[in-house]
Amino acid sequence: MATETLVDRRSRRAPGTVEVPRGAGVRPGRFTPYLFLAPFLLVFGVFVLAPAVYGLWISLHNWDFFLPTRPWVGLTNYLNLFDSDNLLAEQFWESMLATGKFVLFSVPLLVVLPLGLAMLLNRNFRGRTAFRAIYFAPYVLGVSVIGLLWQFLLSSNVGLVNYYLSKVGLDEAIPWLTALPWVWISLVGVTVWWTMGFNSVVYLAGLQGIDTALYDAAKVDGASRWREFVHVTLPGLRPVLLFVVTMTILASANMFGQSYLLTAGNPSNETRTAIMFIAQVGLEQFRIGSAAAMSYLLALLLIVISAANFVFFRSKEGD
Amino acid sequence: MATIVTAGRRPGQGVAANLLLYALLLILSVIFIAPLLWMLSTSFKTTEGATALPPQWIPEEFSAEGYTSLFADAQAPVLRWLFNSVVVAVAHTVLVLVTAAAAAYPLARMRFRGKNTIFALIVATLFVPGFVFLMPNYLIVESLGWLDSKWALIVPGAASAFGVFFLRQFFVSIPVELEEAGLIDGANRFQIFVRIVLPLAKAPLATLAILSLLGSWNDFLWPLYVLFNPENLTLPAGLATLKGAYATDYPAIMAGAALASVPVLIAFALVQRYVIAGVARSGLKG
Numbered sequence: 065m066a067t068e069t070l071v072d073r074r075s076r077r078a079p080g081t082v083e084v085p086r087g088a089g090v091r092p093g094r095f096t097p098y099l100f101l102a103p104f105l106l107v108f109g110v111f112v113l114a115p116a117v118y119g120l121w122i123s124l125h126n127w128d129f130f131l132p133t134r135p136w137v138g139l140t141n142y143l144n145l146f147d148s149d150n151l152l153a154e155q156f157w158e159s160m161l162a163t164g165k166f167v168l169f170s171v172p173l174l175v176v177l178p179l180g181l182a183m184l185l186n187r188n189f190r191g192r193t194a195f196r197a198i199y200f201a202p203y204v205l206g207v208s209v210i211g212l213l214w215q216f217l218l219s220s221n222v223g224l225v226n227y228y229l230s231k232v233g234l235d236e237a238i239p240w241l242t243a244l245p246w247v248w249i250s251l252v253g254v255t256v257w258w259t260m261g262f263n264s265v266v267y268l269a270g271l272q273g274i275d276t277a278l279y280d281a282a283k284v285d286g287a288s289r290w291r292e293f294v295h296v297t298l299p300g301l302r303p304v305l306l307f308v309v310t311m312t313i314l315a316s317a318n319m320f321g322q323s324y325l326l327t328a329g330n331p332s333n334e335t336r337t338a339i340m341f342i343a344q345v346g347l348e349q350f351r352i353g354s355a356a357a358m359s360y361l362l363a364l365l366l367i368v369i370s371a372a373n374f375v376f377f378r379s380k381e382g383d
Numbered sequence: 384m385a386t387i388v389t390a391g392r393r394p395g396q397g398v399a400a401n402l403l404l405y406a407l408l409l410i411l412s413v414i415f416i417a418p419l420l421w422m423l424s425t426s427f428k429t430t431e432g433a434t435a436l437p438p439q440w441i442p443e444e445f446s447a448e449g450y451t452s453l454f455a456d457a458q459a460p461v462l463r464w465l466f467n468s469v470v471v472a473v474a475h476t477v478l479v480l481v482t483a484a485a486a487a488y489p490l491a492r493m494r495f496r497g498k499n500t501i502f503a504l505i506v507a508t509l510f511v512p513g514f515v516f517l518m519p520n521y522l523i524v525e526s527l528g529w530l531d532s533k534w535a536l537i538v539p540g541a542a543s544a545f546g547v548f549f550l551r552q553f554f555v556s557i558p559v560e561l562e563e564a565g566l567i568d569g570a571n572r573f574q575i576f577v578r579i580v581l582p583l584a585k586a587p588l589a590t591l592a593i594l595s596l597l598g599s600w601n602d603f604l605w606p607l608y609v610l611f612n613p614e615n616l617t618l619p620a621g622l623a624t625l626k627g628a629y630a631t632d633y634p635a636i637m638a639g640a641a642l643a644s645v646p647v648l649i650a651f652a653l654v655q656r657y658v659i660a661g662v663a664r665s666g667l668k669g
Contacts, residue, residue, distance in 0.1 A: 093571075093572065094495075096489070096493065096572050096573075097489035097493040097495040097498070098489075098495070100485045100486065100488055100489040100493075100572075100576070101485070101486045101489055101490075101501065103481065103482045103485060103486075104482040104483060104485060104486035104542060104547065105486070105501070107478075107482055107538060107539075107541050107542040108505070108508075108542035108544075110523065111516070111520060111523065111538065111539040111540075111541075111542055112508055112516065112542050112544070113504070113508075114519070114523065115515075115516045115519030115520045115523060116508075116511065116515065116516070116519075118519040118522070118523070119515060119516065119518055119519035122518060122519060122522070181411070184404070184407070184408070187404070189401070189404060189405075193655075193656070195408050195411075195412060196659060197651075197652070197655040197659070198412045198415055198416055199411065199412075199415050200651075200655070200658075200659060200662075201415060201416070201419070201648065201651065202415060202418075202419070204597060204647050204648065204651045204658070205601070205643075205644050205647060205648075206600065206601030206602075206603060206618070206619045206643065207601065207603050207619070208601075208603055208618070208619035208620075208622040208623055208640075208643065209422075209619075209622065209640045209643050209644050211622075211623075211626075212622055212625065212626060212636050212637070212639070212640045213418055213419075213421075213422050213637070213640055214418070215626065216422075216425070216633055216636065216637065217418060217421065222433075222434040222631075222633075224421060224438055227436060227437070227438060257414070257415070257418075261415070262662060265659050265662050265663050266662065266663060268663065269663030269664070314512060317512070318512065318513070318514065320603070320604050321603045321604065324623070325623060325626065339514055339604070342514065342517070343517070343604065343608065346517065346518050346521070347517075347518075347521060347608045352518050352521075352522065355517075355518050356518040356519070359514055359515050359517060359518060360515065362512070362514070363511065363512045363514070363515045366512050367510060367511075367512075370510065
């Protein structure tokens with residue numbers, strides 16, 4: 065591997081850096097960058113770029129695992145999803161509605177509650193690192209552990225949650241995992257418990273990046289706590305807020321494990337999310353063409369939502 | 384609650400406010416920790432003790448039955464799952480680190496044809512939701528003969544666009560003079576990368592390693608569908624089968640959950656500062 069002039073000029077930072085003399089027997093290695101990139105590009109090509117195109121190709125075919133031929137069907141798999149007489153379409157939109165509800169219920173809580181927690185942790189007190197670690201702890205566990213654990217805790221007859229509720233006078237056993245509206249409360253509550261530590265930590269880093277002089281200035285101006293929050297904290301957190309809102313929407317839209325393990329999509333498919341339905345159609349019934357079409361439709365929707373979110377935060381920048 | 388809305392560096396607000404703060408923090412701690420303790424405690428109970436009321440936070444009768452019944456069950460080889468999970472997570476993480484670091488370096492420091500296109504492609508995939516790759520990757524993995532094998536879990540997710548982006552940002556910030564010194568000494572680019580750049584990048588590499596380990600360890604949907612044989616499952620996929628097989632044998636179910644969580648929780652307790660710093664940093668860069 066030959067050496068070459070080291071710096072890409074565009075990425076050079078400090079002025080006055082020493083240029084390595086070209087005369088020192090240094091020949092630019094034409095292939096050096098590609099050799100560095102090769103291992104990544106191999107995996108990236110086979111498992112990211114190729115499937116992105118291959119998936120689209122599949123979605124244009126009647127791609128059933130058990131069929132000897134996989135005929136080209138054009139946009140049929142997509143058009144079927146908009147056909148009101150089609151059972152698959154009906155079930156797909158039902159699952160999209162479930163995902164939509166979950167996003168709608170969980171995202172506001174996962175944006176607001178962790179911010180409160182982060183502000184609580186951003187004060188100076190003894191043991192804040194330990195508390196921060198405690199609130200973050202559930203996040204390091206996988207959804208399978210979370211699912212098994214809460215399935216037990218929320219069990220309507222032997223669960224701790226109903227037991228302690230009966231201790232405070234609620235004698236009726238709540239069907240947390242089997243009936244509306246409790247299934248949604250359970251799924252959202254468990255998800256908030258599981259992941260809010262993550263968002264809190266991201267917020268906390270953002271809060272610590274806000275210039276303290278701004279708070280001092282607000283205090284000199286006699287600003288109330290609330291005005292300080294609105295005029296110093298929130299604007300200072302804008303990029304972090306954008307990140308948290310976008311990531312949380314995407315994570316909630318990807319919800320699968322909680323429903324799979326806690327409610328199994330019940331009652332009557334009310335909590336069967338889009339990802340769960342796509343996985344069932346594609347990887348249990350092996351109607352892979354239809355499942356691919358549904359994935360692309362959902363992805364397109366999410367990309368539009370993320371972009372809209374980005375534009376919204378940008379437009380607020382001038383305020 | 385006005386007391387929450389403070390910015391940290393205010394002078395103390397008296398003993399009462401502090402007591403209130405600690406009370407709130409402790410109540411929250413109980414909410415976050417008690418379920419985990421309950422899992423651990425249940426795993427050491429008899430089946431009767433597990434559902435006895437009032438609940439026994441400390442088992443009245445200790446029993447390792449939950450663990451032993453799992454260990455004796457050929458359909459639920461939890462220790463094998465634990466082993467599979469460790470192998471997969473470590474191999475996956477090594478692959479992520481090696482490929483991402485090597486790719487990030489030329490993107491940060493070299494000039495070559497196609498650089499902008501390659502970088503743009505990598506960044507663009509950051510915005511594509513992962514489930515889009517589910518169907519085609521299933522077919523690709525199948526045609527490679529990787530279904531029901533560890534390769535299906537180690538390789539496909541290893542092209543970390545985030546890792547490349549994250550490490551490139553760091554490499555760009557390393558002063559060029561450090562590398563030039565190596566170049567003058569006659570080292571080639573590969574030697575400079577290994578001896579000078581990588582040692583400087585320990586912190587971001589550790590961050591990426593932690594995030595990859597966690598991601599792989601906890602991955603659920605993909606292993607659920609690409610692994611079949613009980614011997615080959617990872618912990619998350621295996622645990623999902625316990626729910627059906629052990630229905631209301633809560634000590635056994637909680638023993639499985641505890642086996643999957645205790646190693647992670649201990650590791651987290653030891654390096655929590657780095658985990659949290661890593662998450663915070665990934666958030667700020669993102």
